Amino acid sequence: MKEALVIIPALNEERSVGNVVRSILSSCPMVDVIVISDGSTDQTAIVAREAGAKVVELPVNLGIGGAMQTGYLYAWRAGYHYAIQIDADGQHDPADLPKLLDEMGRGDADMIVGSRYVERTAYRSSASRRVGMVMLATLIRMAVGYPIKDTTSGYRIVNHKTIELFSRFYPHDYPEVEVLVLLHRHRLRIREVAVEMKERQAGRSSITMMRSAYYMFKVSLAILLEVMRGKEARREGKS
Amino acid sequence: MIIDLVGFLVSLIFLIVVIDLMRRRLLLEQYALFWLGMGIVLTILSVSPGLLNRVAKVLGIYYAPSLLFLVGFLFMLGTMLHLTVVLSRLTNRTVRLTQELGMLKSQLEMADHRTALTERSEPLSNG
Numbered sequence: 001m002k003e004a005l006v007i008i009p010a011l012n013e014e015r016s017v018g019n020v021v022r023s024i025l026s027s028c029p030m031v032d033v034i035v036i037s038d039g040s041t042d043q044t045a046i047v048a049r050e051a052g053a054k055v056v057e058l059p060v061n062l063g064i065g066g067a068m069q070t071g072y073l074y075a076w077r078a079g080y081h082y083a084i085q086i087d088a089d090g091q092h093d094p095a096d097l098p099k100l101l102d103e104m105g106r107g108d109a110d111m112i113v114g115s116r117y118v119e120r121t122a123y124r125s126s127a128s129r130r131v132g133m134v135m136l137a138t139l140i141r142m143a144v145g146y147p148i149k150d151t152t153s154g155y156r157i158v159n160h161k162t163i164e165l166f167s168r169f170y171p172h173d174y175p176e177v178e179v180l181v182l183l184h185r186h187r188l189r190i191r192e193v194a195v196e197m198k199e200r201q202a203g204r205s206s207i208t209m210m211r212s213a214y215y216m217f218k219v220s221l222a223i224l225l226e227v228m229r230g231k232e233a234r235r236e237g238k239s
Numbered sequence: 240m241i242i243d244l245v246g247f248l249v250s251l252i253f254l255i256v257v258i259d260l261m262r263r264r265l266l267l268e269q270y271a272l273f274w275l276g277m278g279i280v281l282t283i284l285s286v287s288p289g290l291l292n293r294v295a296k297v298l299g300i301y302y303a304p305s306l307l308f309l310v311g312f313l314f315m316l317g318t319m320l321h322l323t324v325v326l327s328r329l330t331n332r333t334v335r336l337t338q339e340l341g342m343l344k345s346q347l348e349m350a351d352h353r354t355a356l357t358e359r360s361e362p363l364s365n366g
Contacts, residue, residue: 036341054345055345056341056342056344056345057341057344057345058337058338058340058341059337059340059341059344060333060337062334062337062338066334066337066338069334069338070338070341070342073338073342074342077342172330172334
């Protein structure tokens with residue numbers, strides 16, 4: 001078994017999941033890849049298996065949070081040191097994986113976010129989207145006490161402490177932002193590292209214009225609730 | 240008055256339906272308690288309009304039957320809140336069950352795969 005597990009949640013991504021798995025395995029041979037097929041009705045599981053990934057097929061659709069947590073549960077039980085989450089739509093560049101693993105190896109963070117905004121990268125987005133991002137970044141800064149620029153990035157690496165936490169608690173929907181406060185609440189450290197982000201190869205963002213207001217409300221509420229839950233006591237004995 | 244009789248009959252039928260659902264195990268006791276309580280309160284109030292009037296007077300409600308609506312409304316509110324709590328708990332359980340099932344399936348497939356491989360290679364190594 002390798003030391004790190006790459007988790008790819010996928011819902012009907014047969015067109016892109018094969019390429020994503022292959023490019024991860026070729027650009028970073030020191031990881032295992034697991035694809036969580038979240039109730040897919042197409043060939044996602046078969047394509048992923050043929051590309052060389054482990055596959056867990058969920059019999060019903062759980063949504064992004066439930067699918068992602070399945071990967072963390074798997075990583076925790078199999079005893080992986082690190083877990084990396086990456087989207088199946090091809091917008092995250094596997095070439096950044098060794099960089100993320102290296103940064104994690106320094107041991108000064110429990111989660112590292114692959115961020116679009118830390119350095120100037122090729123990524124561009126719409127104005128309304130940038131406004132939303134800034135609002136979320138401000139909220140997160142107030143909640144955790146230090147700045148995290150790219151709060152919605154789904155390109156992340158975590159260590160075994162965080163894997164254990166995620167196997168117990170993981171938000172059901174729109175988990176990225178909420179997770180930041182969850183980690184802070186459990187006294188785990190977050191750091192950002194610049195990565196390249198591409199346009200998606202296939203599929204659409206789960207956040208359409210119609211849903212963005214609901215998204216902002218839901219995420220803000222989730223942050224508020226996380227803050228209200230208060231800080232967890234430091235758990236002694238566990239490394 | 241005919242409305243008293245109708246009220247009584249409706250409450251009684253409601254109570255009978257609830258008990259029958261419990262008897263046929265279509266309604267778990269823990270959730271039926273709400274409906275049972277509501278049925279009993281409604282029945283008592285409908286057989287004794289005097290009680291309803293007195294309680295309404297104590298609370299300062301001029302039109303006694305509106306007390307019925309108030310009680311019914313609060314009951315609904317409580318029940319619906321309770322239902323969404325139950326639903327949330329069920330959702331969490333379904334998610335965990337689905338995750339476990341998915342992982343078991345994947346383990347089983349890997350085990351089958353390994354068995355198939357060893358069965359195929361055994362005759363070769365023996366012969």
